[in-house]
Amino acid sequence: MNDILKNLTVLFVEDEEKIRTSLAGVMEDVFKSVILAGNGDEGLKKFKKYNPDLVITDITMPIMDGLEMAKEIKQISKFTPIMVLSAFSEKERLLSAIDVGIDKYLIKPIDVEELFEATCKLAKNKIGVASEIDIGNGIKFNKTKRVLINSAGEEISLTKKELAFVAILAQRIDTLVLHEEIKQSVWTGEKVSDAAIRTFIKRIRDKIGANLIKNIPGLGYKISTKDE
Structure with a gap:
């Protein structure tokens, strides 16, 4: 079990x-990293x-409940597994969770071993299936290893910041x-100009192809699989 979860x-x-x-x-003690939040908005x-x-x-x-947060997350990244822990066992709540796309539902009080066993199964069934995302040009992003792989199966060399930028787009x-979210994710706590970001993205395009990363003027960037 730990071999699967320790990389997540x-x-x-x-x-x-x-x-x-x-x-x-x-x-x-089980996961690679644990991020904490006290409500759905956070x-x-x-x-x-x-x-x-x-x-x-x-x-x-408070502020935003778990189901509303889950709905928002699934719209951003439909492949990300979500497990709900709740004292509610009413049929209506279970149905709501299913409608939102919850992948697993456990009733409180939580048994830690049951939690990790369920999480392990979820990781095997969900994360493994969607571990590679095709972003175009024969290039895939491996979510587990967090690397880009070209059509020949070779890893594309990217800096830490370049990989962070590609990762956030590939998973969405x-x-x-x-723009603001990109700055927070890639340049946490650092000041960076729009000109520096454009130069940064040009370097990435030189490595993976100019047509994969699309600029939405004044707003941000995305990787699109649709003809536009």
């Missing part, structure tokens, strides 16, 4: 601090910033990623 980054969203802290302490923002491999969330939370195919 998980976003854990829970409004009860005691539960959040307790489970996070256990998760940190969880959605952190999902956009960190692009985790999977999401584990409570349902009833056909979705516009705004």
Whole structure:
């Protein structure tokens, strides 16, 4: 089990601090990285910033609940597995979770072993299937290894920042990623000019092809599989 989960980054969203802290302490021994949020709004923002491999969330939370957050996340990245932990067992809630696209539903109180076993199965069935994303020109982005592979099966050499930029676009195919979000994800805490970003993207285009990354003037960038 640990061999699968130790390479994954998980976003854990829970409004009860005691539960959040307790489970996070256990998760940190199992996952590569654990990102914490106290409500759905914070969880959605952190999902956009960190692009985790999977999401584990409570349902009833202030500001934005877990199901609403899950719906937003699925619109951004439909392949990202989402597991719901909740004290609710009513049929209506279960049906709502299914409608949103929740991949797994566990009822509180949570048994830690059951949680990790379910997460492991989810990782095998969902993350493995969608581990490679075809971005065009015979190039694929491997989500697990976080590398770009060309049509010959060779890794394309990218800097850490270049890979971070490609990763955020590859995991949101056909979705516009705004300038501000790109700056926060790639240049966290650093000041970068629009001219520097254009030069940066030109270098990436030189490596993967000029037509893959599309500029939406004044807004941001995306990788599109649709004819436009």
